[in-house]
Amino acid sequence: MTEVVSGLAPELKGAKRGSGIVPEASAGERFQSTDVEAFEVPGGREENWRFTPMKRLRGLHDGTAMFAGTAAVSVTETDGVTVETVGRDDSRVGQAGIPADRVAAAAWSAFREATVVTLDGTPEPVTVTVDGPGAGESAALHLQLRTTPHTEATVVLVQRGSGVLADNLEVVLADGSRLNLVVTDEWADDAVHVAAHHLSIGRDATLRAIAVSLGGDLVRVSPTVRYAGPGGDAELLGLGFADAGQHLEQRLLVDHAVPNCKSNVLYKNALQGVKGTTNAHTVWIGDVLIRAAAENTETFEFNRNLVLTEHARADSVPNLEIETGEIAGAGHASATGRFDDEQLFYLQSRGIPEDVARRLVVRGFFGEILQRLPTPELRERLEAAIEAELAIAGA
Amino acid sequence: MSTLEIKDLHASVTTEDGPKEILRGVNLTVRAGETHAIMGPNGSGKSTLAYAIAGHPKYEITSGEVLLDGENVLDMTVDERARAGLFLAMQYPVEVPGVSMANFLRSAATAVRGEAPKLRTWVKEVKGAMNDLDIDPDFADRSVNEGFSGGEKKRHEVLQLALLKPKIAVLDETDSGLDVDALRVVSEGVNRYREGGETGVVLITHYTRILQYIKPDHVHVFAAGRVVESGGPELADDLEKNGYERFVRAAGAAV
Numbered sequence: 001m002t003e004v005v006s007g008l009a010p011e012l013k014g015a016k017r018g019s020g021i022v023p024e025a026s027a028g029e030r031f032q033s034t035d036v037e038a039f040e041v042p043g044g045r046e047e048n049w050r051f052t053p054m055k056r057l058r059g060l061h062d063g064t065a066m067f068a069g070t071a072a073v074s075v076t077e078t079d080g081v082t083v084e085t086v087g088r089d090d091s092r093v094g095q096a097g098i099p100a101d102r103v104a105a106a107a108w109s110a111f112r113e114a115t116v117v118t119l120d121g122t123p124e125p126v127t128v129t130v131d132g133p134g135a136g137e138s139a140a141l142h143l144q145l146r147t148t149p150h151t152e153a154t155v156v157l158v159q160r161g162s163g164v165l166a167d168n169l170e171v172v173l174a175d176g177s178r179l180n181l182v183v184t185d186e187w188a189d190d191a192v193h194v195a196a197h198h199l200s201i202g203r204d205a206t207l208r209a210i211a212v213s214l215g216g217d218l219v220r221v222s223p224t225v226r227y228a229g230p231g232g233d234a235e236l237l238g239l240g241f242a243d244a245g246q247h248l249e250q251r252l253l254v255d256h257a258v259p260n261c262k263s264n265v266l267y268k269n270a271l272q273g274v275k276g277t278t279n280a281h282t283v284w285i286g287d288v289l290i291r292a293a294a295e296n297t298e299t300f301e302f303n304r305n306l307v308l309t310e311h312a313r314a315d316s317v318p319n320l321e322i323e324t325g326e327i328a329g330a331g332h333a334s335a336t337g338r339f340d341d342e343q344l345f346y347l348q349s350r351g352i353p354e355d356v357a358r359r360l361v362v363r364g365f366f367g368e369i370l371q372r373l374p375t376p377e378l379r380e381r382l383e384a385a386i387e388a389e390l391a392i393a394g395a
Numbered sequence: 396m397s398t399l400e401i402k403d404l405h406a407s408v409t410t411e412d413g414p415k416e417i418l419r420g421v422n423l424t425v426r427a428g429e430t431h432a433i434m435g436p437n438g439s440g441k442s443t444l445a446y447a448i449a450g451h452p453k454y455e456i457t458s459g460e461v462l463l464d465g466e467n468v469l470d471m472t473v474d475e476r477a478r479a480g481l482f483l484a485m486q487y488p489v490e491v492p493g494v495s496m497a498n499f500l501r502s503a504a505t506a507v508r509g510e511a512p513k514l515r516t517w518v519k520e521v522k523g524a525m526n527d528l529d530i531d532p533d534f535a536d537r538s539v540n541e542g543f544s545g546g547e548k549k550r551h552e553v554l555q556l557a558l559l560k561p562k563i564a565v566l567d568e569t570d571s572g573l574d575v576d577a578l579r580v581v582s583e584g585v586n587r588y589r590e591g592g593e594t595g596v597v598l599i600t601h602y603t604r605i606l607q608y609i610k611p612d613h614v615h616v617f618a619a620g621r622v623v624e625s626g627g628p629e630l631a632d633d634l635e636k637n638g639y640e641r642f643v644r645a646a647g648a649a650v
């Protein structure tokens with residue numbers, strides 16, 4: 001299936017004239033700047049904000065979030081892992097990409113020091129923990145994960161706690177390196193987290209990323225993949241569970257500008273609302289751009305949503321824009337299914353209680369993502385977290 | 396030894412024009428060891444009766460009783476009814492994407508038996524039951540009923556019957572959509588389940604051909620939402636020859 005869908009990432013609208021990097025003529029080029037003032041304050045009608053409940057952003061977008069708090073970063077340091085705290089003038093900062101929306105730029109303008117984690121050789125799996133600034137506080141964060149050539153590493157980035165956090169996460173993969181990256185949003189109910197992920201894939205480098213979104217009031221993550229050389233391979237998997245009142249938004253852009261690269265995107269969300277509260281809401285935007293130079297690109301993106309109850313809404317917008325005829329394969333799709341009363345009746349008619357039936361369906365749905373998690377401990381912990389989410393609605 | 400008693404059962408569905416009564420006073424008693432065939436024209440309410448017994452939320456019971464060994468079934472949730480020993484092989488089994496057949500069967504057996512079956516014996520048991528029904532072992536990894544052909548779905552309903560061993564089973568047109576070989580395999584499955592004489596079967600069907608394989612003790616004619624005539628196996632032959640016409644007219648006159 002190859003299909004051209006126009007309207008890819010028209011974030012140009014949010015830019016002010018004469019500031020930031022001047023956009024190229026391509027329709028897929030987004031306005032980018034590290035300076036928050038280069039962006040207009042979004043009102044909520046803009047293409048890239050139209051799904052986001054602006055009132056719940058706690059001022060991240062309009063300059064009223066003070067970023068006076070701190071989100072503590074801790075890293076398990078083992079052989080082959082170097083952790084540095086650097087100033088914003090460090091030459092590595094920005095290497096993977098810079099903000100394309102006002103909140104990411106606000107985080108960039110506000111952070112004081114960046115944490116750079118360098119992975120070298122074949123280190124043991126590394127856990128990076130980010131703790132929210134605490135209820136009522138807001139913080140800006142800048143974190144960079146980088147590999148040296150031919151490194152093979154696994155990083156689990158756990159984000160948890162309370163408060164409001166805007167951050168930029170840079171991932172810089174050196175040539176021939178391979179990174180298994182798991183990023184979890186396991187926030188407390190009050191948390192608001194808006195993140196930009198800048199993922200730069202070196203020549204012949206491989207990224208296997210899994211984004212897990214469970215907690216928080218509003219979580220919006222915008223990963224952008226760019227290839228720094230041919231032969232790059234990026235797999236982006238996502239798993240989200242939105243319960244009553246939660247807004248989970250995933251906005252992906254895979255920018256194929258060099259030949260012989262691969263991308264594979266699969267995001268799965270389950271939604272479970274409760275009557276009388278704000279809808280459980282997921283938003284998935286999957287933009288893939290294959291530029292003229294990106295010959296022999298192979299790309300596939302898929303979003304599946306499982307609506308478990310009423311009072312839930314899943315928005316899904318896959319976009320594929322192809323500027324070259326020389327591609328190895330390209331496809332995109334999105335499907336939203338409902339766990340309906342007939343399915344529930346069927347399972348129950350075999351003696352299976354309602355809560356077990358729901359668990360069966362959700363476990364089956366997430367299975368293909370969960371089984372790709374790099375460690376059994378993580379798999380068990382996240383499975384338990386998902387079951388706990390299910391139990392809340394059962395009550 | 397179990398008994399299912401259906402007493403003056405009335406049920407309706409909600410439609411755009413308000414409630415519509417479909418079951419209009421069903422009386423039927425099924426004892427362990429008995430096989431009852433229910434035959435009747437399209438739309439007469441046979442599936443509705445099956446669903447009402449199983450507890451489908453779409454059907455509202457407006458009056459009457461369903462008792463399993465004296466216990467009021469209508470007070471139980473759908474899963475409680477199944478755990479109490481009722482089973483419905485559905486006319487249109489439901490697809491449940493994402494849940495593997497293996498996982499589903501094990502969850503059902505765990506629920507019905509009250510404890511998880513021992514893994515080793517369970518695997519053997521499932522394999523054996525699948526083999527009996529000529530079901531390819533690959534089906535265990537497929538999503539429940541998803542993309543199954545009509546006949547494959549029916550075989551899997553009987554597979555569940557074999558594994559869950561209910562006290563009373565209602566089979567709703569388990570024979571429709573089966574070719575001759577499949578019909579034989581499926582009938583043998585039902586007969587194995589009947590073998591011990593401790594289970595009761597309600598067999599809803601349009602065709603007498605399944606009754607050559609599964610011999611009924613009682614045959615009931617169902618029309619306009621109730622049992623209008625009951626008899627022995629010879630009644631099925633009468634229906635085969637003369638159709639439902641006379642019963643439909645009689646039922647229509649009675650309404």
Ligand SMILES: Nc1ncnc2c1ncn2[C@@H]1O[C@H](COP(=O)(O)OP(=O)(O)OP(=O)(O)O)[C@@H](O)[C@H]1O
Nearest residue numbers: 408409410417436437438439440441442443444453
């Ligand atoms: N949800 C519904 N809304 C309106 N009418 C319904 C609904 N469900 C069932 N009915 C009607 O109830 C009647 C009985 O349906 P049922 O499926 O029980 O018949 P049946 O005897 O099993 O027919 P068949 O032999 O075709 O399987 C039919 O007229 C049907 O259209």
Ligand SMILES: [Mg+2]
Nearest residue numbers: 441442443486
């Ligand atoms: Mg029917």
